[in-house]
Amino acid sequence: MNALTWISLGSLTAWAWLLLGQGLFWRTDVRLPPRSAPPPGDWPPVAVVVPARDEAAVLPRSLPSLLAQDYPGRAEVFLVDDGSTDGTGELARSLAERHGGLPLTVDTPGEPGPGWTGKLWAVRHGMALARARTDAEYLLLTDADIAHRPDSLRELVAAARSGGLDLVSQMARLRVATRWERLIVPAFVYFFAQLYPFRRVSRPGARTAAAAGGCVLLRRDAAERAGVPESIRQAVIDDVSLARAVKRSGGRIWLGLAERVDSVRPYPGLGELWRMISRSAYAQLRHNPLLLAGTVAGLAVVYLAPPAAVLAGALGGDRVALAAGAAAWAVMAGTYAPMLRYYRQPLWTAPLLPFTALLYLLMTVDSAVQHYRGRGAAWKGRTYARPEAAP
Template sequence: MNAIVWIAAVSLAAWLWLLLAQGLFWRTDVRLPPRADPGDWPSVCVVVPARDESTVLPYSLPSLLVQDYPGRAEVFLIDDGSSDGTGDLARDLAERHGGLPLTVASPGEPPAGWTGKLWAVRHGISLAQARAPEYLLLTDADIVHAPDSLRELVAAAHTGGFDLVSQMARLRVESVWERLVVPAFVYFFAQLYPFRWIAVRGSRTAAAAGGCVLLRTEAAERARIPDAIRQAVIDDVALARAVKRSGGHIWLGLADRVDSVRPYPRLHDLWRMVSRSAYAQLRHNPLLLAGTVLGLILVYVVPSAALVAGLVTGNVAAVVIGGLAKLVMTATYVPMLRYYRQPTWLAVLLPVTASLYLLMTVDSAVQHYRGRGAAWKGRTYARPDAAFDEQ
């Protein structure tokens, strides 16, 4: 057996392990767990950090204001230094739509050691504490909620005894680049953080989706949220880790009726979204970066390369082994494409998408060592994520 066959065999072994031993990450049936009405519905404060969100706020904020929630609830929109009239627009939307009470406030510029979003979240939680809510809903300004979203989240948390319930909002997939990149983003996330493992008490796997996080106030105080994760760029994962390590029971799954309306029409937009935090995910470790690059090549590029090389040279073993690895890879991606209502033939392009993510990750490291760190909406963080050091 020549080198390409051996490498292809390692790739196939990796895919068989991912298929069978990585928490069934490829399945998309992890949705809100069974739930029952609490009877006496607890109070909830919704905290929405917003910076220059005037284009998406007309879709997202009304969906929160008109929540059909039987208990006491109100919304706090924290205008994080917007220059596009986000705060004024929020007040105008509240006057037009009515519904839940809305408070619009601004925390000022974040002090050193805080990301802008978490400084805004801290301000929102501080305002909410005056209402003594039992739960906090942390949701982004681009997230549209179905009218019963809050009711369903609270019922799930109450029934399952969860301190944190998070839903991975369905991201927008309209442009060509969104169709190619976005479903893979969630697929890779689930591969890193298998949803089934997250809900297991005592497991080390912890993650949340920052667009929709229902958090028990007591658990937030116990985990010192958000102060304990104040420097985290990947704040949702850091939040979930802090809650779980403080003894909290957490859950994460895919959403049916919680959607992001933020557009990423160009490759540049998606590239920036991924690269701003990819190297932080690797703890700014060059060895982890090298291992990730080699791993992506081995797992996603080698099967197609072995298949083509085998066809060209007539190497039957390379064709069979490379073809089997590619078949497993393609089959595991199909459920995510179906969840996103995309044609299943896009699964054959997963190696191309994985190669793009490889380049985005390398670019993230390059930007870090150039001192540019994570840049988002006019702010740059020289060291994108210290959460791993603090946890």
């Protein structure tokens, strides 16, 4: 057997393992766990912390949804204006005056301290405001581009209370309006679930920990026990770091797909999506060239080899390579179909996943290139150093 045949068989073996041995990552039925509402009068107070930097474009569609939460207990929103230049803070105040609803406090933390990322510096300030002004038992950490259905907070708190959970996070349903969004966004969530299988994340004894930063309900005493956000102040991928800190400190966490939480941020072209993904891809690999090389090789064998084997096998008469490549490609498309269904996309696009994976491979390499050029992890005018090199 030639090298192509061996590679195609290796790819098929990898897909067999991913299908059965990676925590059923491809299933999309992981939603909020069974929950029962607390008795009347027993709904705990909640502080909603929203870090925001130059978010005037999305705030009119997200902030009113937070202010309009139908929550039976006390809740207050703290929007932290992280040095915006587009009038984010003023717009937030005017939206609160226009729509009413939950009380809103808008404040600014000043420039991040040494060794802090901007978002976590803003979260730190918002949590300090919540501690000073409320007796909140829970903190809802949510991004400025996230819109919540009216019962979102109520369902999150009920799930946390019923399950005895310290952290409940939902992967917001991202926007899929443009051609590039439809091609790349479902794959983004699919790849995330492959790295961090939701069932394994939620298993108390498992080491896997992750969260989706757009929507995280966090018990206040669990945050204090884990020392967050101070203990993760340098993290570029802050949601995963947060979940790890909470789980390491003995907290119980849960992660699943959202039904009541949606991102309203548009990514109309490939360039916007490319920057969103590449800014943190190399940080995910701990800025390690060996991990980068292994990731590139792994993506090539797992995602690119099957269609290459089908094509080469058909042209060269290699029946084993053709059959193995076709089988691996079929398993790949089959595991991707549930995510496409969740995003209401046509299932015939599932076989296009190798092309999308090729784009992710190039984005990952570009992330490393930008890092070594001193432009890694750049976001909204800030560039963050490699964590161990930070002050």
